[in-house]
Amino acid sequence: EDQVTQSPEALRLQEGESSSLNCSYTVSGLRGLFWYRQDPGKGPEFLFTLYSAGEEKEKERLKATLTKKESFLHITAPKPEDSATYLCAVRSGNTDKLIFGTGTRLQVFP
């Protein structure tokens, strides 16, 4: 069964303190791994799609990487406005549905 596990559940960082969020997955035939940012009470905001192992994508202070078993979302010198829940999702086989993890709740303090 396809599954996504994110860790840690919650992360508190000081402003400027870099860190990484982990997304481990088991899936039959990966057709994309997706990262979303979600603010409280809002819909998820699309960040990145990764398709194959070794691929990397960057956007401002965020960098996403992908291996055959996991993905990392690296946050460099975070700011308080980066505080949010970060969701990882995968799509497998010939289905279009996204399977989400439970997310990592990030808090960045000034």
Add this chain to the structure above:
Amino acid sequence: DAGVTQSPTHLIKTRGQQVTLRCSPKSGHDTVSWYQQALGQGPQFIFQYYEEEERQRGNFPDRFSGHQFPNYSSELNVNALLLGDSALYLCASSLAGQGYNEQFFGPGTRLTVL
């Protein structure tokens, strides 16, 4: 370029009632997926509509049904509401036929069942 829109923003119902939620996809998109997100959890896939038909369904009972209109907008209907149906309901749109196409989410409808 209008993104995904959903209405209403919030809704309060009582057990046993029925509810209809609405979604307009991002401009140029033709596929709509619905997700349920309980507090502290990731979104769970309910179903997907393409060409006005349900193309795929997740593990949700028949109380959950939907519809897609010729203009690609969609409705989610939930009958015989239960307390456990309280959640944020998310609509996501995408463009079919692009293989690894991304899904873009709307702001959601917060449903509270009392």
